[in-house]
Amino acid sequence: MDAVEYTPRRDQLVYTFGGAAPVMTVQPGTVLKLWSEDAFNHALTSVDDLSSEKVDLRFVNPQTGPFYVAGAEPGDTLAIHIVDLTPARSWGASATIPFFGGLTSTDRTAFLQEPLPDTTWIYHVDTARQMVGFQARHTDFEVALPLEPMLGTIGVAPPGGEVRSSLVPERFGGNMDSPEVKAGTTVYLGVNVEGALFSIGDGHYRQGEGEACGTAVEGAMNSTIIVELIKGGAPAWPRLESDSHWMAVGSSRPMEDSWRIGQVEMVRWFEELFGLHQMDAYQLLTQTALAPIANAVDANYSVVIKAAKNLFPRAHAFDGIHDELRRRSQNL
Amino acid sequence: MDAVEYTPRRDQLVYTFGGAAPVMTVQPGTVLKLWSEDAFNHALTSVDDLSSEKVDLRFVNPQTGPFYVAGAEPGDTLAIHIVDLTPARSWGASATIPFFGGLTSTDRTAFLQEPLPDTTWIYHVDTARQMVGFQARHTDFEVALPLEPMLGTIGVAPPGGEVRSSLVPERFGGNMDSPEVKAGTTVYLGVNVEGALFSIGDGHYRQGEGEACGTAVEGAMNSTIIVELIKGGAPAWPRLESDSHWMAVGSSRPMEDSWRIGQVEMVRWFEELFGLHQMDAYQLLTQTALAPIANAVDANYSVVIKAAKNLFPRAHAFDGIHDELRRRSQNL
Amino acid sequence: MDAVEYTPRRDQLVYTFGGAAPVMTVQPGTVLKLWSEDAFNHALTSVDDLSSEKVDLRFVNPQTGPFYVAGAEPGDTLAIHIVDLTPARSWGASATIPFFGGLTSTDRTAFLQEPLPDTTWIYHVDTARQMVGFQARHTDFEVALPLEPMLGTIGVAPPGGEVRSSLVPERFGGNMDSPEVKAGTTVYLGVNVEGALFSIGDGHYRQGEGEACGTAVEGAMNSTIIVELIKGGAPAWPRLESDSHWMAVGSSRPMEDSWRIGQVEMVRWFEELFGLHQMDAYQLLTQTALAPIANAVDANYSVVIKAAKNLFPRAHAFDGIHDELRRRSQNL
Amino acid sequence: MDAVEYTPRRDQLVYTFGGAAPVMTVQPGTVLKLWSEDAFNHALTSVDDLSSEKVDLRFVNPQTGPFYVAGAEPGDTLAIHIVDLTPARSWGASATIPFFGGLTSTDRTAFLQEPLPDTTWIYHVDTARQMVGFQARHTDFEVALPLEPMLGTIGVAPPGGEVRSSLVPERFGGNMDSPEVKAGTTVYLGVNVEGALFSIGDGHYRQGEGEACGTAVEGAMNSTIIVELIKGGAPAWPRLESDSHWMAVGSSRPMEDSWRIGQVEMVRWFEELFGLHQMDAYQLLTQTALAPIANAVDANYSVVIKAAKNLFPRAHAFDGIHDELRRRSQNL
Incomplete structure (x- = not known):
């Protein structure tokens, strides 16, 4: 089966899990080559671009998808194997968005203090060395960090007719922001609606655990994935x-x-x-x-x-589909 | 300087940080060889010993200490380097104490449900292979796991005259239950009272992150540590x-x-x-x-x-004392 | 202006805020007389009806609505004045749904314990005395409690294209379950989408603060409300x-x-x-x-x-619209 | 029995529950007339006194006590009936202590933002009208609020040898900061150590629920209380x-x-x-x-x-001791 390629136009980007019409139907077993826009919608391209002026938090983490998986029914398990993640641009961006992030009060942990300074950092990708460069904004400190591409969001449509912002991680996956969602990993998601309606986005060129300031090294991403369907067996959580x-x-x-x-x-x-x-x-x-x-x-x-x-005896989850997908990915 | 050895008698065990008289004064630079009782006070020695009958949660994590560090004053930094941790018994124990642990309601997360079954597991240490053996209680599943000794508790007396149970982790250290507190690690603690009054205990032969059921593979431990004092520089947290x-x-x-x-x-x-x-x-x-x-x-x-x-440029915390303590530990 | 009456058919009930087509357009100032089904969808009618057998948590809190308010735009403020709440049935029901409620582990506060007993209570309404009767299920204890009707859910469509279950309270209102949402209260909600798309439901014949077991005295309700629109001034939260x-x-x-x-x-x-x-x-x-x-x-x-x-000097919120609505309600 | 009066000297103030020697032994049934210093230790006497300069958070909520109750043993119940609370000064103080309070980051909810402005308010007591006066610091807004005296802290020594700061509310009582701890209320506390070792302090001339900014209208207080002892029956929480x-x-x-x-x-x-x-x-x-x-x-x-x-049938808690104490208090 040939790989299916898809690069959304700007007007095809979606900002929710659920609530959007599928961009195409894919058969189980399909290899997808997908391009995704960065979490900021390409709004921050230099350190002079401030998130308070250019980023609308209702429309971040633009999704590539959703894809309708033929045959997927509620109670089934979608297996998405990540074959490869490659930065689609030569730079990534990060920012401390006012009242967003882990070491600031937010709209939820609501305090009366002033926001932290709205600051943007640009990281340059060194493809040869597979590094991204951090440059301090306030001193001349610089350090090159290993490129470790991952997807911040991967998920399916929620149950019960809900539609959730692509900022939200939940039972349906979504914005989990885990560095484990990287090449070589298979993601199992319970299917809630016919066709599963999965999408991906929010590529990170690298990220620490916790994503402390709220944004990783955000960048457009080329993702190669294989989509498989397991009838039944839906896990309660990803x-x-x-x-x-x-x-x-x-x-x-x-x-x-x-x-x-x-x-x-x-x-x-x-x-x-x-x-x-x-x-x-x-x-x-x-x-x-x-x-x-x-x-x-x-x-x-x-x-x-x-x-x-x-640490454990050998065991096969979901009938050993991960090993099978690894084999297939090595033949691509 | 010769190593100072100390094995507490049962009546010398203490169950708090603060509130106990020091068992001895030690000079900065002293090497200590300490024996500590297991977290259950040796109450669980077979799978037939039930924690609900034998364990009093007010008196667990018996501490070896406290030690008065000569010259230590509030605002100073105590550096405790862990040279070696070796199981002091050939077996360890773990238990699901009723209404204690991570996947059960507790006295804090108070619900009306019945407790989980009070169950005890005994792990045997294989010194040659450096493994501890897990044996399921309900099936014949067995698996040998690597021995990874660590200390569940390490801490100093709290400030403000407080005395805290050795079940509590806090600003003063205490029951942090981190697998990082192992041989080769230096622990920096802010000193709150004259002499610092540090103690250790709660040896674990191994533990996952989170210590899900509330008790690790609990075992008596032989610990070799070096105590150093840094004037000033007290970190706010360990x-x-x-x-x-x-x-x-x-x-x-x-x-x-x-x-x-x-x-x-x-x-x-x-x-x-x-x-x-x-x-x-x-x-x-x-x-x-x-x-x-x-x-x-x-x-x-x-x-x-x-x-x-x-990932970072070379840097020396606390004037490079960790490297110095590593060097000293290799000469013991 | 005459009151507009609306009683949804079963197939007109909706279970979300957002995501449903409006059932009608109403002009600001309209008096609405609405009937709402109980939170259980009328599934529990005797103490022998068990929630685990009859209640699907994806489809509870059926909403009456949504209503499209003519002229309402994002940033406006919807003012819903509750004129009267009258039980629409002679009995209400409450239940301890397995793994749902405040004193049990749930799908979020996830533990390994067994659920609490699935139990249903039926309360009879004494219209003359304006009381509802509690009857213990395990002893012969009985007590009559004052009828204090309130609406568990009242809300508008969320922003950003989200659709949320009617189980959720949020910035858009929803399942707040506050006893303050009763006759005589004006509820101010920020408008997120054109027409506001508000709905109500989840009538309670009475409820303590906290709604400890997860369900109040749930009952079908006849609600009389006046809908008003304030241009601009949207509060961030209800x-x-x-x-x-x-x-x-x-x-x-x-x-x-x-x-x-x-x-x-x-x-x-x-x-x-x-x-x-x-x-x-x-x-x-x-x-x-x-x-x-x-x-x-x-x-x-x-x-x-x-x-x-x-306690405070006289002040007029939203140009005194609450007092105006009170006056209007007294002339109905 | 005559009332026992006690006014601590400054050097008799204690800042913990547990850990302090009793100031006297009292028999069950004793009426105590106690003076307590304000939470700030009298450090804030004008709006020009800043808490960052004058308040040491390790030494606030000075306690009057502890009192040794003759015959009290672990497992017993201490009943403290509050007969009367009368402000002991003509003014009270409140302050927004940097990084302390409900709408600011703290040492626990630790963020990187700047603190809120360190601000002090002084409230004058109008004894005749039984009011305290709020004066805004930034505008000329003024309002007189009803005097509603309460005790922020009331508690006994903790179990297990713990000693806790008088800033802490816990199982042993302590800094609960509830407006319900006022004249006419009986407080039941489980006894953890011989003599119970109870103390009171942190008088508030009034306080909203939540004590949002972290400090009420703090003031020295004259408290009249009756102490009673119930053998056994210790509640798990106050x-x-x-x-x-x-x-x-x-x-x-x-x-x-x-x-x-x-x-x-x-x-x-x-x-x-x-x-x-x-x-x-x-x-x-x-x-x-x-x-x-x-x-x-x-x-x-x-x-x-x-x-x-x-709302309920008549019932007598702890053999009706509250009613008995009310009767006694009316005869004082």
Whole structure:
């Protein structure tokens, strides 16, 4: 099957999960080569572009999609394998948007203090060395950081007719902002509506865990993904699989609830993978799970619970589809 | 200087930070070889020992100490370098204490549901292979996990005359339950009272991030540490340093507040290390920090913010004392 | 102007704010007489009806509406005055839905414990005495409680193309579950889309603050309301006004964020009402505001901040429209 | 029995619950007439006194006490009936302490923003009219508010050897900052140590719910109280009783946990008062409880759950001791 390429026009960008007509129907197994605009809608191109003047928070994280997956029905599991993520521009941008981010009061954690200075940083991509360059705005400090491309948003339409902003991470995926959503990872999402209606966007050239200031090194991205459909088996919350880890992502507030959600989802998964009693799965994960924060800044906070495969007996999630997708991706 | 050895008698165990007379005075630079009892006070020695019958939550995490550090005054910085942690018993224990832990209602997150089953697991240490063995209680699943010794509690007396249970992680350290508190790490704690009055305990033979069920593989521990004193420079919250990372630990509730505390402490540290403006430090850490959850189960939740040294220019925290302590530890 | 009456057919019920076509256009000033179905969709009619068998949480809080208000544009303020609320049935129902409510783990505060017993209570309305009768399910305890009708949900379409479940309270109003939304109260909502698209539902025959178990005395309701439109002046969050109080409602998570939102909204309102400096408004409300929790059980928690008018100089919010609507309501 | 009077000298003030020697032993039934210093230690006497210069947050809320109650043992219940609260000065003070309060970032909700302006307000007491006068600092707005004296702190020594700052509300009472702690109220506290070691302080001439800016109208207070001892029956969390309400206070973080604690404590109390099954108590309180926030600013947030006696059959808590204390107080 040939890869399907799609680059949205500006008027085709969507800003929600759910609520938009599909841009095309794809068959399970399709390889997609997708271009996505940066989270700021290309509004910040120099350090003189201020987010307060150029960014409208109702219209950020423009999505490429949604795609209608033939045959996908509520209760099914969509498996999206990320084959490759490559920056589509030679620079990325980050900004401290007033009253947005992790170390400032916001419209939710609402205080009376003045906002932090509205500041923009531009990072240049060094393709040869695979680095992005940080330049301080207030001193002459510079440092080159490894390019580590990831997708901030990946998700399907929510259930119950809801339509959610692409700023929101939730049960349907969305703006989870996890560095684990990178090349080599398979993302499992429960299907809520016919066709699943998934989309991607919010490419990051790199990001720390937590995405402290609210914006990563935001950049347009070329993504190669393979879409597969598993009938039934929908996980309650997003699960991820890489060659090295099984993972689950919880997104809610307060952050301990995000942790609880991810941890319970992993307990369920370990019951399935190893035929464990709930209490044994709980105990085993207590001694083995990793728990990185993905984002501490969005409408919901996201926490990833990770289990390293090499600690456990060999097991096959979703009938081993991740390994199969890895094989296919290596033949592209 | 010869190492000072100390093994507390049962009646010398203390269960608080602050509020106890020092067991001895130590000079800065002293090497201490300490034995600590397990978190359960040796009450759980087989899977038939139930925590509801044998564990009193007011008296867990027995501390070895406190030690009075000669010359330590409020505002100083105590540097405790962990040279070695070795299990002092051939087995460890873990348990799901009723209404205690991360995936159950508690006395704080108070619900009306019945408790989870009170269950105990015993892990056997394989010294040769450096493994601990998990055995499921409900099926015949078994798996050997790498031994990764760490200290759940390390702290000093709090300020303002407070005395806190050794179950609590806070500004003064305490029950942070971070896997980063392991051999090779230097822990920096602000001194609040004359002599600092630090203690350690709650040895874990291994633990996942979050310590989901509330108890790690709990075991008696032999700890070798070096105590140093830095005049002044007290960090607001605990900082850690290893050969590979600078770290800060925030402990509060809700968990986003723990993250915020740790992140702000790292912003401050990066301002100091690299002469950065606050906004540049904020931005740089946004793209580089790691943010593992340490515990999601204690009286306060703890989050570690980590920065990998190899991403940044060389810098020396606290005049390079970590490197110096590493050198000294290799000569022991 | 004659009152407009509207009783939705079952197939006209909607379960979202946003996302539904208006059922009619109303002119500002219109008196509406509306019937609304109970929150359970009439699924629980005896104590033998179990919510786990009969209630689908994706389709609760059926809305009557939405109504398109002629001339309403984004940035305008919708004023909905509640003239009268009268139970439309002789009984109401309440239930402890498994994993739903305030004293149980939920899909968000996710634990491993068993659910509480799925239990239904039926309350009989005594119209003459204006009471509803509580009958214990496990003993013969009975008590008659005053009928205090209120609307659990009242809201407009969200901004940015979002569509939200009628279980959610938010900036657009929605499922705030506040006992203050009763006869005599004017609700001010910022308009986000043309026509505002407001709806009401989730009638409660009475409810304590917090709505602890997740469901009030739920009942079909006959509501008489007057709809008015104020050009501009949209509050950031819902404001309420009664003859005795000015109020603002914050809805988010954790609950302290709900409190913060409501408190900041009241600070803003006091700046407007009395020409106060922000710090003086903050101080004055510190000594005078009431802060009842509205709900502790929904997708977001809601807190009401109330200021008693009789403590302050006379002031007119929104040009005195509340007093005007009270006058009009008394002439109906 | 004659009343016992006690006015601490400055060097007798204590700043903790637990950790201080009793100032005297009192017999159950004793009437105490106590003077307490204001929360700021009399440091703010004019609007020109800035809290950043004059207030040390480690030493605020000076306590009058602790008192050793003869015969009090762990597991007993201390009943403190508040007979009268009268301002001991003709003025009170309030302040927005930098990085302290509800609408500012703090050392816990740690952000990078600048603090709010450090501002002090002085309120004059009009004894004849029983009012305190608010004067805006930035405009000429003035308003007289009713004097409503209350105690911000009332508590006993904590269990387990802990010593807690008098800024903290907890299971042992402490800095709950509830307007319900006023004349006519009986406060029930579980005894944790021999003699109970209770103290009072932090008098407020009035306070809104939430104590938004972090400080009420703080003033020295003359308190008349009666101390009684009930053998056994210790509530898990503080309970209050007035002629009109039964109440419980939860104090923790996040605020939903405070609500949960108070609500569960009231469910337990209703089981006791009316012989109700837990699920029926849960249901009945869902439709009847009030839930005012007490403080949203302290080390823990406090929420009060209230049940109006007039809604329920007559019942006697703690063998009717509140009514008995009311009778005694009227004969003083």
